[in-house]
Amino acid sequence: MFAYMNILNNVAYALPTTKTELYIYAFVVLSVILWCRMRWVHRQFYRLEHKIKGPPSYPLKGSIFDLSTTPEKMLDKLKESAVKNEYEPVKLWVGPFLFIGVYKPEDVQIVLNSSSALEKGIIYHIFRYAFGEGLFTASMNKWKKHRRIIATIFNTKFLDQLYPIFNENNKKLIEVLSKHTNDTQPFDVWDYIISCDLNNISQFALDYDRIDKQTLAEYTLAMKKVLEISKCIVKPWMYLYWIFTVYAYITGLKVYMDQLKRISLQIIRDKKLEFKTTMAAQQTNRSTNGDITEKTIKNSPKVFLDKLLKLNNEGVDFTDDELIDEVITITIAGSDTSAITQCFCLLLLAIHQDIQDKVYEEIYNVLGDSERDVTPEELFQFKYLEMVLKETLRMFPPGVIFSRKTNANIKLTNCELPKGCNVFVSPYVTHRCPELYPDPDSFNPENFSPENESGRHMFSFLAFSGGPRGCIGAKFAMISMKLMVITILRRYSLHTNCTMSEIKMKIDLLAKKANGYPITVRPRVNVV
Numbered sequence: 001m002f003a004y005m006n007i008l009n010n011v012a013y014a015l016p017t018t019k020t021e022l023y024i025y026a027f028v029v030l031s032v033i034l035w036c037r038m039r040w041v042h043r044q045f046y047r048l049e050h051k052i053k054g055p056p057s058y059p060l061k062g063s064i065f066d067l068s069t070t071p072e073k074m075l076d077k078l079k080e081s082a083v084k085n086e087y088e089p090v091k092l093w094v095g096p097f098l099f100i101g102v103y104k105p106e107d108v109q110i111v112l113n114s115s116s117a118l119e120k121g122i123i124y125h126i127f128r129y130a131f132g133e134g135l136f137t138a139s140m141n142k143w144k145k146h147r148r149i150i151a152t153i154f155n156t157k158f159l160d161q162l163y164p165i166f167n168e169n170n171k172k173l174i175e176v177l178s179k180h181t182n183d184t185q186p187f188d189v190w191d192y193i194i195s196c197d198l199n200n201i202s203q204f205a206l207d208y209d210r211i212d213k214q215t216l217a218e219y220t221l222a223m224k225k226v227l228e229i230s231k232c233i234v235k236p237w238m239y240l241y242w243i244f245t246v247y248a249y250i251t252g253l254k255v256y257m258d259q260l261k262r263i264s265l266q267i268i269r270d271k272k273l274e275f276k277t278t279m280a281a282q283q284t285n286r287s288t289n290g291d292i293t294e295k296t297i298k299n300s301p302k303v304f305l306d307k308l309l310k311l312n313n314e315g316v317d318f319t320d321d322e323l324i325d326e327v328i329t330i331t332i333a334g335s336d337t338s339a340i341t342q343c344f345c346l347l348l349l350a351i352h353q354d355i356q357d358k359v360y361e362e363i364y365n366v367l368g369d370s371e372r373d374v375t376p377e378e379l380f381q382f383k384y385l386e387m388v389l390k391e392t393l394r395m396f397p398p399g400v401i402f403s404r405k406t407n408a409n410i411k412l413t414n415c416e417l418p419k420g421c422n423v424f425v426s427p428y429v430t431h432r433c434p435e436l437y438p439d440p441d442s443f444n445p446e447n448f449s450p451e452n453e454s455g456r457h458m459f460s461f462l463a464f465s466g467g468p469r470g471c472i473g474a475k476f477a478m479i480s481m482k483l484m485v486i487t488i489l490r491r492y493s494l495h496t497n498c499t500m501s502e503i504k505m506k507i508d509l510l511a512k513k514a515n516g517y518p519i520t521v522r523p524r525v526n527v528v
């Protein structure tokens with residue numbers, strides 16, 4: 001009886017007496033109810049999540065949401081946790097968002113080929129705000145329609161007629177590099193390579209032949225500036241639209257975002273007008289000659305935008321805004337990625353003189369002493385250079401992580417991903433797995449010899465992602481990168497005092513080398 005009275009007294013003591021206490025109590029009780037309801041409604045999500053290993057997580061903070069962590073450290077932590085869990089999936093809470101890393105090629109294949117993982121993850125929001133809803137950021141329904149159409153453009157015949165664009169820009173590149181031939185100290189090759197790539201990709205996407213130099217300079221500057229938003233990717237609060245918008249205004253980024261759109265729209269309008277005139281001329285020629293004349297054949301589509309407009313005319317029906325988004329996406333997705341790979345490749349060849357000699361030998365075997373341009377048939381013969389570029393992409397994939405949102409549970413080899421999580425794949429982590437690539441921290445193009453490649457799982461090499469949402473520009477990239485390396489090595493030998501252990505990474509959306517790519521160039525005098 002006494003004990004009973006005591007309990008009642010304690011309860012009475014704990015009851016709210018003031019209005020403030022009442023509000024606090026109500027808030028706590030409501031929060032607990034809402035939390036229980038959320039756990040109940042999403043019980044299947046939590047049941048599956050619970051089965052996946054990962055570091056301890058704390059409310060709000062999650063497992064890795066630590067402001068002092070740099071992206072480079074975060075990547076090292078990811079690699080550590082993957083090794084610790086023997087490359088089985090690892091879960092990470094970032095604030096309220098569940099991320100699950102998938103590293104084993106067998107699991108990666110399931111994810112990238114799954115129709116339940118075609119939606120892009122939350123980290124892409126920033127890119128959607130900055131350069132619209134092109135293929136790279138598009139939501140699933142839009143992506144399905146656009147990808148099917150745009151994939152028809154990236155065929156071999158279309159890519160083959162781009163060689164003159166690449167060759168012309170490469171020639172300009174080796175001319176500007178000539179001013180460094182007497183340098184005794186290494187210089188950073190980045191600015192030269194990215195300018196060449198920006199020219200390649202803008203000419204490919206928009207056809208710059210007809211735009212004045214001033215506009216070209218404005219467009220490439222705007223592209224460089226907009227690309228800088230990738231550093232926001234490690235700041236989750238930027239995923240909120242209104243915070244990003246304020247940031248874009250304050251930092252002046254909005255000016256460049258508008259500039260990209262304005263110039264693209266102007267070119268699209270000019271091209272549309274030109275396209276109409278050509279079509280009208282074709283109609284007239286057909287009615288007078290009964291066939292298409294030489295003049296109209298010469299006017300057949302040369303660049304990406306021409307092709308899009310032609311498809312539009314055939315009933316595809318892209319709005320001007322959609323055309324702008326796709327053109328900007330192609331230019332953004334195709335410039336830094338290629339430039340990073342080319343810079344790493346040049347640096348790695350400068351560090352590994354024996355491998356550089358082998359690449360030069362191959363160039364000499366195919367092209368001899370001639371200075372003529374490389375043809376598509378000849379480029380196909382550069383097998384060793386292809387191995388070198390793939391090994392570069394293995395060690396230093398520009399995209400170290402990419403992610404998708406699951407819209408259904410997905411069964412992997414040993415566990416199940418819950419619907420609604422952000423699943424991510426890390427080429428960097430998978431590419432450094434010693435079971436797939438022995439001695440993974442050494443640069444060894446033999447990893448991609450036909451024998452070694454055929455003995456490995458297809459999804460062991462993820463630099464271009466894979467499955468239906470993989471890189472649409474992979475072939476374009478390989479052609480442009482091969483042609484550039486060939487052009488440079490034909491004229492110069494490359495040297496550096498940088499060593500492998502000195503290569504430190506700087507990561508935002510893409511992974512670059514911190515402190516640039518220091519090389520020296522010497523005119524080639526010796527013939528093999």
Ligand code: HEM
Pocket residue numbers: 135136137147329330333334335337338341397398399402403462463464465468469470471472473474476477
């Ligand atoms: C070395 C060069 C390149 C690398 C390493 C690379 C890598 C990638 C990766 C990993 C993805 C998938 C990203 C994700 O799922 O989030 C991707 C997508 C994409 N890439 Fe590339 N890329 C390169 C060059 C290019 C080029 C030259 C173009 C255009 C000409 C291009 C256009 C695209 C587009 C449009 C997408 C989005 C595809 C879609 O979602 O359907 N890329 N790329």
